[in-house]
Amino acid sequence: MNKHQRAEIKKILLAQIDSSGDDLRLSRLNTTLKRIDADNLGECFKCDLEIQFAILKTYPEQILCDNCLDVAKD
């Protein structure tokens, strides 16, 4: 993820923090904000693969890649 993409995700994230009334999601979003600032957003928590930018734009708090999500669903 380049710095422009990171800035875009951060903007989306801040807007979602502003509009979220869900405490659990809010705490996840705030954790994600810390990950952006620490520059490790977008890597799968389990396998270190890059998470698709399109997914992060919708769900910035996503911490697993598609493959690991599929495994988690089973």
Ligand SMILES: [Zn+2]
């Ligand atoms: Zn993964």
